[in-house]
Amino acid sequence: MNILFTCAGRRNYLIDYFRSALGEDGGRILAVDASHTSPAIQEADKAFLLPYVNDPSYLPKLLNLCEQEEINAIISLNDLELPLLAGHKKEFAQAGTAVLVSDPEVIDICFDKWKTDRFFSRLGIRSPATWLTLEEAKTAVAEGRLSFPVVVKPRWGTASIGIEFPEDMRELELAYELVRHKLMRTFLADVSSTDEQHAVMIQQYLPGKEYGLDVVNDLHGNYQATVVKQKLAMRAGETDKAVVVDNPSLVAIGEKIGRELKHIVNLDCDFFEHQGACYGLEMNPRFGGGYPFSHVAGLDLPAAIVSWLHARPAADDVFSVRFDTVSAKCDRLVYVDAAEKSLVYEPERK
């Protein structure tokens, strides 16, 4: 069993978790990244450098690599890569590689936060009141339907790029125009340009406890479990401290989402609780930066995935967690072997 992480970056804990999951059955963890200094590249059993995801040669090289290294499953950790892999699952399947990525429609609902909002609404899940133009938001303020502070963020976004929390009208105007201005020239511009008049969202900010959910489906999109974490601190757009909590309301919401969305494997969701009600914010159809907090509390999704890939049912205990488990991230240093520079992947000639 060979498992490949693409855009592997700095999620070294996932390499450790999957290596443990392979356990007695044996197998290798491979990693690819565009940078030879990626920490995950250093600690995988075998690693390769590939071009950036938006390079035309990326996909054919990845496909070739999967055949050559007999990769059984791919896990992607990059929002910009998910749609690409989602659209080419069949080619990988023909090479014997399962792409553990949701279908394109699911990724579209998650990546477009306005569609996420509509999805929540359709399922009867609360979400903060949202506007897509500054004029509409200003009218809402004037009519008392929107009050400060508010949230200004890109409709298509990743890792909290450009999120602002204006506390008065002038700051809203400045933040809206600045986010829009910056968005138009970032790497998200390609996506946003599909509807650039509605590329920035203005949302009601509601104070309350923040939660991260791991909503787990199996390889075929069948719902399995939901683990709820209260976020205690954020850093660089990721959960930095969290506690796993017993919250039946959010578990029920997670189940509703998982059964309706039919995503593949993991869905990372952001919720918050305001005056006793739960509100949905975002969904990421992949392992999120908050997954390790569930893992150290007992969730073992890597073990479940390895079982499923072996066409076995997951063990009974892999979805059980110890409530009130608190943990926090800190940094460790990974030495980068300069010899890794030779790892640029070139397909073998057949």
Place this chain on the structure above:
Amino acid sequence: MNILFTCAGRRNYLIDYFRSALGEDGGRILAVDASHTSPAIQEADKAFLLPYVNDPSYLPKLLNLCEQEEINAIISLNDLELPLLAGHKKEFAQAGTAVLVSDPEVIDICFDKWKTDRFFSRLGIRSPATWLTLEEAKTAVAEGRLSFPVVVKPRWGTASIGIEFPEDMRELELAYELVRHKLMRTFLADVSSTDEQHAVMIQQYLPGKEYGLDVVNDLHGNYQATVVKQKLAMRAGETDKAVVVDNPSLVAIGEKIGRELKHIVNLDCDFFEHQGACYGLEMNPRFGGGYPFSHVAGLDLPAAIVSWLHARPAADDVFSVRFDTVSAKCDRLVYVDAAEKSLVYEPERK
């Protein structure tokens, strides 16, 4: 030998480095923080919770704790705490505790980026052209003395709060006003209000390689060594990937700064190279987020500090580094013991 980290936060690698440095001589690493979920609190030999630094009871409690736990030296990792400790070294000295923090004038030069700029100028060190008002900057653009992109950042700042990189005049206006607006209501407002008309800096952006310097002085401010790292990636305002380089020009600049500033122990400096010339950006009079990259390459400042505290010279090899050492940070999870909640420090009655 007991060493205490205040505002210890998530710098667990420093705890490890100092524990190794204590080595055969023995001793304990203690940590205090305002939060029981701080990762450093979990891994110190002994830990206490104290109020926030701006709480009036913070300093007397810390002083009491140092006496009670027989602390030999304090290392602070928080920019907002440095001026407080710098102003009360004598009281701690009377309790037998060396505060390894620079003098108030040094901290003032570092914390006020405009004074840093003047300091560089006085030493003949280049720095990017800088303006303190939007009007002056706009005039400079009109007269061709400033060109886009530019940098907009708080004059008194920490961890890159509110830094913007406008690429045209409209974006400069928006960014300047927004940064100023936000600054006035953040925790930095107290400091900035000393000169709130000049609280935001506009700097010429110059492309080039970025460097971090560890400029090392001894406990009395005598220059010892400079280690230069080229930054390869940033995250959450900290160096995330770096390579230690052989750069005699920057070592010479580090020596000039260390001898003139006479800071205590470590000074973390940001420089960049543009068209063959070195430009100074910022100085932080403490262990910076880039220190571990020097450490894994061979710099052992903790060992030097422990020697100096024992009134011994530092070993010959503690300032030697292996050039071209590349390393990268990644996350690890620290389990937070709920029992730590009982660690709130209450001074014993005498």
